[in-house]
Amino acid sequence: MTTLTLAKALNEGMRKAMEDDPKVLVMGEDVGKLGGVFRVTDGLQKDFGEERVIDTPLAESGIVGTAIGLALRGYRPVCEIQFDGFVFPAADQIITQLAKMPLRSLGALKLPVVVRIPCGGGIGAVEHHSESPEAYFTHTAGLRVVACSNPADAYAMIQQAIRCDDPVIFFEPKRRYWEKAEVDTAAAEEWFPLDRARVVRPGTDVTLLAYGPMVKTCLEAAAAAEEDGRSLEIVDLRSLNPLDTAAIAESVRRTGRCVVVHEAPVFGGFGAELAARITEECFYSLEAPVLRVGGPSTPYPPSRLEEHYLPDLDRVLDAVDRAFTF
Amino acid sequence: MTADASRGAQAPPELVQLLTPEGERVEHPDYDIDLTPEEIRALYRDLVLVRRVDLEAVALQRQGELGIWASLLGQEAAQIGSGRALTDADMAFPTYREHGVAWCRGVDPVNLLGLFRGVNHGGWDPAEHNFHLYTIVIGSQTLHAVGYAMGIQRDGAVGENGAATIVYFGDGATSQGDVNESFIWASVFNAPVVFFCQNNQWAISEPLEKQSRIPLYRRASGFGFPGVRVDGNDVFACLAVTRKALTDARSGQGPVLIEAFTYRMGAHTTSDDPTRYRVQDELEAWKLKDPIERVRAYLFKNQLADQAFFDEVDAEADELGRDVRKRCLEMPDPEPLAIFDHVYTEPHRLMDEERAAFASYLSGFETEEGGR
Ligand SMILES: Cc1ncc(C[n+]2csc(CCOP(=O)(O)OP(=O)(O)O)c2C)c(N)n1
Ligand SMILES: [Mg+2]
Numbered sequence: 001m002t003t004l005t006l007a008k009a010l011n012e013g014m015r016k017a018m019e020d021d022p023k024v025l026v027m028g029e030d031v032g033k034l035g036g037v038f039r040v041t042d043g044l045q046k047d048f049g050e051e052r053v054i055d056t057p058l059a060e061s062g063i064v065g066t067a068i069g070l071a072l073r074g075y076r077p078v079c080e081i082q083f084d085g086f087v088f089p090a091a092d093q094i095i096t097q098l099a100k101m102p103l104r105s106l107g108a109l110k111l112p113v114v115v116r117i118p119c120g121g122g123i124g125a126v127e128h129h130s131e132s133p134e135a136y137f138t139h140t141a142g143l144r145v146v147a148c149s150n151p152a153d154a155y156a157m158i159q160q161a162i163r164c165d166d167p168v169i170f171f172e173p174k175r176r177y178w179e180k181a182e183v184d185t186a187a188a189e190e191w192f193p194l195d196r197a198r199v200v201r202p203g204t205d206v207t208l209l210a211y212g213p214m215v216k217t218c219l220e221a222a223a224a225a226e227e228d229g230r231s232l233e234i235v236d237l238r239s240l241n242p243l244d245t246a247a248i249a250e251s252v253r254r255t256g257r258c259v260v261v262h263e264a265p266v267f268g269g270f271g272a273e274l275a276a277r278i279t280e281e282c283f284y285s286l287e288a289p290v291l292r293v294g295g296p297s298t299p300y301p302p303s304r305l306e307e308h309y310l311p312d313l314d315r316v317l318d319a320v321d322r323a324f325t326f
Numbered sequence: 327m328t329a330d331a332s333r334g335a336q337a338p339p340e341l342v343q344l345l346t347p348e349g350e351r352v353e354h355p356d357y358d359i360d361l362t363p364e365e366i367r368a369l370y371r372d373l374v375l376v377r378r379v380d381l382e383a384v385a386l387q388r389q390g391e392l393g394i395w396a397s398l399l400g401q402e403a404a405q406i407g408s409g410r411a412l413t414d415a416d417m418a419f420p421t422y423r424e425h426g427v428a429w430c431r432g433v434d435p436v437n438l439l440g441l442f443r444g445v446n447h448g449g450w451d452p453a454e455h456n457f458h459l460y461t462i463v464i465g466s467q468t469l470h471a472v473g474y475a476m477g478i479q480r481d482g483a484v485g486e487n488g489a490a491t492i493v494y495f496g497d498g499a500t501s502q503g504d505v506n507e508s509f510i511w512a513s514v515f516n517a518p519v520v521f522f523c524q525n526n527q528w529a530i531s532e533p534l535e536k537q538s539r540i541p542l543y544r545r546a547s548g549f550g551f552p553g554v555r556v557d558g559n560d561v562f563a564c565l566a567v568t569r570k571a572l573t574d575a576r577s578g579q580g581p582v583l584i585e586a587f588t589y590r591m592g593a594h595t596t597s598d599d600p601t602r603y604r605v606q607d608e609l610e611a612w613k614l615k616d617p618i619e620r621v622r623a624y625l626f627k628n629q630l631a632d633q634a635f636f637d638e639v640d641a642e643a644d645e646l647g648r649d650v651r652k653r654c655l656e657m658p659d660p661e662p663l664a665i666f667d668h669v670y671t672e673p674h675r676l677m678d679e680e681r682a683a684f685a686s687y688l689s690g691f692e693t694e695e696g697g698r
Contacts, residue, residue: 033603034531057501057537058464058529086463089503124393126422127447128462267676296680301665303393303444308662308684318687 001184007040007177009151010116012185013158014041014078018048024162025070027054028063028080028116036080038118038177060090064115068097071111076162078114085128087117091136098167099142110165114158119147120213120263121310122175124303131300132212132264137169138241138273145241146194147171149215151181153192153238160194173213197244199251203233206257206320209248209274211237214261214311221316232320240270248274249281256287257323260294261311267297288326291319341555341587344562347615349623351562359566363630369561370625371639372406373618376426378643379435382650383425383442387596391654392442396423400559400591403617404524406430407564408492408586411572412456415489417478419458419471423524424494431457435646436653445660465502468493468521472508475517475575490518490575492568498529500545501537509549509583518575520568521546521583524558526590531603543585551581558588559617589615662688 004012018024026041026048032055035042045053056063060081067077081087087094094115102109121130137145144166148154154172161168192198200215201222210218215236222232235251237244252258258278260271275290293311301309342357361369380398387395398405405426412418418427425438432455440449441460448459461467471493483489499505500523512519525542527534538545546553556567564586571582589612593600625631666681 029529030531032531035602037530037597055532055536058498058532059501059503061503062501088463124444126394126441126444126462296665296684297676298665298669298680299447302441302446302660304659305662305665306444309665315687318690 001182003180004151004155004183005178005180006148006151006154006173007038009155009183010040010148010158010172011042011044012183013155014162015044015047016185017078017159017162018044018052021076021162023075025052025054025075025077026080027056027067027077029056029058029082031055031080037082038174040116040172040177041080060086060088061093064090064093064098064113067113067115068093068101068111071113072109076112076114078116078162081115081117083125083129084117084119084131084133087115087133090115094137094143094167094169095140099140102166103142111167112162112165113167114161114170115167116158116170116172118174118177119171120173120175121300121306122213124306126303127300130303130306132262132295134169134171134240134262135264135268135270138270142167143241144168144195144239145171146239147173147212148238149173149176149200149210149212149236151179152183153236155183155185156191157194157238160191164194171212176213176216179216195239195242195244197235197237197239197247199233199247200236201232201234203231203255205231205255206233206259206323207248207251207255208232208234208259208261208316208320209237210234210261211240212263214263217311217313218261218316221313221320224313225317225320230320243273243277245277245281248278252278252282253285256285258282258286258290259316259319259323260290260292261316261319262294263310264294265297266292266294269294288323291323293319341557342563342567343557343560344566345560345620345624347559347620349620349627351624354563357563357566357570359562359569361562366621366625367631367635369406369410369565370618370621370631371642372410372426372429373402373561373621374639374643375646376406376429377402377618378647379429379650380425382647383439384592384596386439386651386654387442392439392596393444394595394597395442396595397592398423398425400589400612400617401524401526401586402426403561404522404558404564404586404588407561408522408568408584411565411568412492413489413572414456415483415487416572417456417458417471417474417489417491419467419474419491419493420460421464421467421494421496421499422460422462423496424460427494428457431455433457435650436657439650439654440657443654443657445657465495465499465504465508468495468499468505468508469511472511472515472517472519475512475519476515478518479515484518484576484578486576488518488576490520490572492520492522492572494522494524496529497523497525497527497534497542498532498537499523500542509546509551509581512581513550516578516580518578519581520571520575521581522568522586523583524586524588526558526588528590528594528604530594530598531600533604541585543583546583551583553583553585555585555587558586559615559620561617561621588617
């Protein structure tokens, strides 16, 4: 066991993957000497060289497009998109090519490309640096979409994503990069499956579904609710596509109430898929409609307003209260 | 596998320069400029004032008053020279670093701070100053500038009283698809647009070699329009070259790419730590090419300004710095419900619903507090 920040856990995970498999490459803007703007790739170029850790020209479509070509040639590229808001120049390559090429080849081709995206707000940044674009990608068949929420998962999940033969969109909660926790770097064979949700806090009254940065917020809300005598169960989805519907349904059937929490706008957000599925799967167990907590359906606001935009403990607890009014 | 650096490199490109780093006037066969002493003093004043605003903004960031700041330090001449070449009718499209161009367009420096302070996403009306909003997504604005230029063309605004657009972008931006598409559009439609690339040698931590194996200005020829490299630290040359390019564009001769060869003297932004990727020597070498010092030397040597003038400008700069600081601190935080403003131009049901729901949620806190 070692104590690592989430950023360092990702770094160690990539390092391990690069040691295990010489075909693993890291590529993106400023990932070399600088180690990425969040230092997630710190030291990798020094240790693995410029051929495996590639400072690319400033073009996201180029990053993902050439990663596809490298994958066709047998490499396993891990692309870094510098900030969530800058993935869109690569959207064409991701959606029209990366997601669909394996299918078009009738399974002859595989594209083990990982696209890492620091996501979410809360760091006081200017526009395009705080977004949660997951729903664009969960809506694109052919992509696996995952989000880590803590250092231990970050360490394992990045390695699992790299080993996965499907393309994986890998969301990293940027405001949690500096949070520390114990990571068991030796327990490689005991990894929790990449496509499974996990109950991170058991409870009996309400199920809270969250992923990425909002898991911690929900855990805080659960601690506060406990003082008021309410027991919240937190499920960290980890994988958004595929979704672990069985684990979610099992929890909601027990509690009878469900609140979905994400930073992205509620309207047309990933929470809508969750609410619909739970309604279909658990209709007779529900004591209240599935409630959604998320950002307003507006662009991410200037940073001085982000505390109002981002779901916080109060907004989560407010929804929990409402779940008891039906 | 690292590419051979000599491949594609040819004789050192010609750099248009009219004022040496030592403050000597030099001739160039294709570009010249005739400036009155008063005009030169005005350029000097511009350079000093924008540097002062920039320094104040860096200080404000350090003190937590701005979330981040992208400094123009070292790029003053490129921005003032090109900015002063514009007529009122011309339209400028900036990145996030064009504080000097904003100054030339008459944008109140305090309005630039809003985005960096986090109180808005851009605090001015682009039409008021013919200066578009800052664009953070690298390269996007180049296409907007070309489209705008196509509009100018369709309006028939050509010739002496016509208009052109100028679009700013960095060396790193030249790799973006959008920028290359904008070159194609401008060329195919012969649009009245000047591409002004400030090659400050760095895109965050990546040196120019990561973006291009040929001098950037030479990219233009492949797209079918002229490219020119100008000493970006020479305000005379930047003014002369941009003025000519704009005149050509206005008179229907199509686009020009100007590569202003300069240097980013500061960090990429206040969040960046350049000691991780570049050496101090490089900085020292560029210090000797300072854009302000050479104008000062020229004015002094040619007795076009006396000490009193320089003192006056410094005093004005200090006053401006104080004023910018004061008004920055006074900038109010927006109201929470402002999140829902201006998302749509026409009435929008969902915005109304969410605004009302959020207002009622917020008022719940007020009653709670009032009840205590
Ligand atoms: C599409 C996009 N990708 C990445 C970024 C992050 N980013 C901000 S500035 C920058 C470097 C820009 O370099 P350059 O074009 O040379 O302009 P400079 O900052 O040097 O003025 C990068 C990569 C961004 N803003 N937009
Ligand atoms: Mg640059």
